[in-house]
Amino acid sequence: VTRVDELRARLQGRAPFFASAVDRAEASFGEEWSAGFEETLTRLFPDDDQLAAAAEGYARFAMDLMRRQSRFERERVYPAKSYAEAAAEVYLDADFMAAQYLPGLLIAHYLWAHHYRHLVFFERAFLGAMAGATTFAEVGVGTGLYSRLTLQARPAITGRGYDISPASKAFADAHVAAFGAEDRFETILQDIVADPIPPAPWLICVEVLEHLEDPPAFLAALRAALLPGGHAFITAALNAANVDHIYLYEGPDQVAAQLHQAGFETRESFLANAYAPAAPDTPVPAVAAFVVS
Amino acid sequence: LSREEIEELVRTILADVLGLDPSEVDDTTSPDTVKAWDSLQHLTIVLSLEEEFEIQFDEEETLAVVSFPLIVATVSERLGIPDPR
Numbered sequence: 001v002t003r004v005d006e007l008r009a010r011l012q013g014r015a016p017f018f019a020s021a022v023d024r025a026e027a028s029f030g031e032e033w034s035a036g037f038e039e040t041l042t043r044l045f046p047d048d049d050q051l052a053a054a055a056e057g058y059a060r061f062a063m064d065l066m067r068r069q070s071r072f073e074r075e076r077v078y079p080a081k082s083y084a085e086a087a088a089e090v091y092l093d094a095d096f097m098a099a100q101y102l103p104g105l106l107i108a109h110y111l112w113a114h115h116y117r118h119l120v121f122f123e124r125a126f127l128g129a130m131a132g133a134t135t136f137a138e139v140g141v142g143t144g145l146y147s148r149l150t151l152q153a154r155p156a157i158t159g160r161g162y163d164i165s166p167a168s169k170a171f172a173d174a175h176v177a178a179f180g181a182e183d184r185f186e187t188i189l190q191d192i193v194a195d196p197i198p199p200a201p202w203l204i205c206v207e208v209l210e211h212l213e214d215p216p217a218f219l220a221a222l223r224a225a226l227l228p229g230g231h232a233f234i235t236a237a238l239n240a241a242n243v244d245h246i247y248l249y250e251g252p253d254q255v256a257a258q259l260h261q262a263g264f265e266t267r268e269s270f271l272a273n274a275y276a277p278a279a280p281d282t283p284v285p286a287v288a289a290f291v292v293s
Numbered sequence: 294l295s296r297e298e299i300e301e302l303v304r305t306i307l308a309d310v311l312g313l314d315p316s317e318v319d320d321t322t323s324p325d326t327v328k329a330w331d332s333l334q335h336l337t338i339v340l341s342l343e344e345e346f347e348i349q350f351d352e353e354e355t356l357a358v359v360s361f362p363l364i365v366a367t368v369s370e371r372l373g374i375p376d377p378r
Binding site for chain 2: 012014015016017018019020021049059060062063064066067
């Protein structure tokens, strides 16, 4: 029995309507998906109790989002919430982060088609261009997934991950250590707008912008954190009513315009929707990704 | 509402959402036996139940109402209707 099979069985027992997501992703993405997800589950949740807890976290994470998305479809706005309120409710709630948010988000990167397609795009368009790179930084390290993939793909590279959440730092540290790369990676609790970071030649910033009250101010800080001639991988969630999304992007052009305003030049971009809309005017969660310099 | 009336209303909601004849809804009706009962349909069922019975399921209940008998039991408990068994 593989860990993917075990996760499917756990979901079947707890929230059976989510178990088919494993089958769909497996059928859509094939062996590469299976190998990547299997390795992730094996390294991060090696015993059955850990995997059961992760499955529980995913079920709660996904159902919470679906309820919020249903409300968003009617109201077309995110509930008014400040960054400080989102931070207190989510990022600084250690139990919620560890039990639900972080395992849920990590598993969603493999079970939700738009998230997995972004991993594939990241590996091709960004990691593929990093030959010879010696250092990188990730801002908003979250689960540590993108940093870990970078450390795995580039065995000589070293990196730093920045986040404001102690729970994210702990999860990302454990994630990287589970892949034996802890000697090449350091996580730091730091708000890069209030406290600028040393510039890096390769920057990763995945789904941070929609969590902010003032994305342009953040992008200005991110631009200053990129060395001249460097490259960045920057994404934003669109029309996705997660508990901590406070800035609504309705289309990729809004993100592209803010990137341009901050001084970034788009090299390549990618957009993926979570699913087909139930009606033509129904907003659908999506992620827009940009490779910029 | 009586327990029987709750059963009939739940049966109607499940039949409507899952595309079943009401006579097909029985104690075995669940995501294990009805392929159409996926996550989106589950949310539709939950929201329909909340509207019909003017209740709000908590997070645990939202995940736990995964069969006809479990839904009837949960709604009945919320409405203070005693379990006859």
